[in-house]
Amino acid sequence: xxxxxxxxxxxxxxxxxxxxxxxxxxxxxxxxxxxxxxxxxxxxxxxxxxxxxxxxxxxxxxxxxxxxxxxxxxxxxxxxxxxxxxxxxxxxxxxxxxxxxxxxxxxxxxxxxxxxxxxxxxxxxxxxxxxxxxxxxxxxxxxxxxxxxxxxxxxxxxxxxxxxxxxxxxxxxxxxxxxxxxxxxxxxxxxxxxxxxxxxxxxxxxxxxxxxxxxxxxxxxxxxxxxxxxxxxxxxxxxxxxxxxxxxxxxxxxxxxxxxxxxxxxxxxxxxxxxxxxxxxxxxxxxxxxxxxxxxxxxxxxxxxxxxxxxxxxxxxxxxxxxxxxxxxxxxxxxxxxxx
Numbered sequence: 001x002x003x004x005x006x007x008x009x010x011x012x013x014x015x016x017x018x019x020x021x022x023x024x025x026x027x028x029x030x031x032x033x034x035x036x037x038x039x040x041x042x043x044x045x046x047x048x049x050x051x052x053x054x055x056x057x058x059x060x061x062x063x064x065x066x067x068x069x070x071x072x073x074x075x076x077x078x079x080x081x082x083x084x085x086x087x088x089x090x091x092x093x094x095x096x097x098x099x100x101x102x103x104x105x106x107x108x109x110x111x112x113x114x115x116x117x118x119x120x121x122x123x124x125x126x127x128x129x130x131x132x133x134x135x136x137x138x139x140x141x142x143x144x145x146x147x148x149x150x151x152x153x154x155x156x157x158x159x160x161x162x163x164x165x166x167x168x169x170x171x172x173x174x175x176x177x178x179x180x181x182x183x184x185x186x187x188x189x190x191x192x193x194x195x196x197x198x199x200x201x202x203x204x205x206x207x208x209x210x211x212x213x214x215x216x217x218x219x220x221x222x223x224x225x226x227x228x229x230x231x232x233x234x235x236x237x238x239x240x241x242x243x244x245x246x247x248x249x250x251x252x253x254x255x256x257x258x259x260x261x262x263x264x265x266x267x268x269x270x271x272x273x274x275x276x277x278x279x280x281x282x283x284x285x286x287x288x289x290x291x292x293x294x295x296x297x298x299x300x301x302x303x304x305x306x307x308x309x310x311x312x313x314x315x316x317x318x319x320x321x322x323x324x325x326x327x328x329x330x331x332x333x334x335x336x337x338x339x340x
């Protein structure tokens with residue numbers, strides 16, 4: 001079976017797509033509560049760093065994407081441009097502006113939890129670069145979101161399982177990876193909440209996808225449990241959770257209209273399923289019968305989505321980041337998430 005991998009040519013393609021919109025202020029979809037006329041401001045005034053790529057969280061993971069590509073492919077054709085942009089944007093005074101936005105009374109639920117998680121993923125990535133001044137600049141913002149996780153997770157009685165931005169498992173995956181290196185208390189809290197919420201789940205029916213989902217509730221949950229459980233415990237949990245893999249998890253979603261931002265989410269679902277299937281397969285024993293099925297499903301989902309990353313701006317502003325998750329491989333080869 002052919003296995004799609006991240007090549008220098010693909011990396012350059014992803015970088016070119018994302019650099020094309022990373023600083024593009026318009027169009028922009030605000031997550032913004034206006035308490036008065038003084039709050040009617042353009043995106044760049046509200047968010048000094050993350051005001052491109054259509055919305056705040058897409059800008060954050062666009063930065064994650066180009067910084068990871070820069071690390072993985074230092075000779076990338078866009079490498080000098082990425083470094084120059086990072087030197088201009090990932091600086092303390094602009095981070096202070098992002099922090100000031102969080103301090104607004106109306107910003108308590110801003111980007112919870114999806115944007116929180118992506119900011120931690122970006123900070124974790126910056127910490128893997130030899131030149132750590134970008135990481136140091138962003139550190140106060142990452143710590144602020146980590147504290148928000150620590151305040152929020154104990155209050156969240158039930159996990160959110162929908163396959164879109166509120167999904168708990170996806171957010172906890174990124175938070176756990178960051179916290180394993182940077183905040184042991186948060187890492188322990190994430191693991192405890194994951195086991196408490198999902199540890200007893202059995203016989204998942206996986207009635208998905210929903211019409212505008214970009215995450216698989218079932219596979220994202222299994223991906224998280226692979227991250228927080230010891231291998232033998234994960235094997236037992238997975239066999240009880242998916243004693244039979246339903247066809248709904250193996251079949252790529254059909255995308256009818258890529259000009260519709262919500263329907264275009266389904267391209268992201270195909271990419272995120274590929275990411276999770278590859279990670280799950282890597283976390284199972286070599287002779288586990290689901291392994292080949294998972295790897296084959298991942299390949300078919302990638303084949304369905306990769307040709308469409310730039311079909312329309314509704315997908316172009318974010319899909320390459322999810323393609324990189326699926327192809328990057330850092331949590332798919334037996335490496336426990338959280339370890340640089």
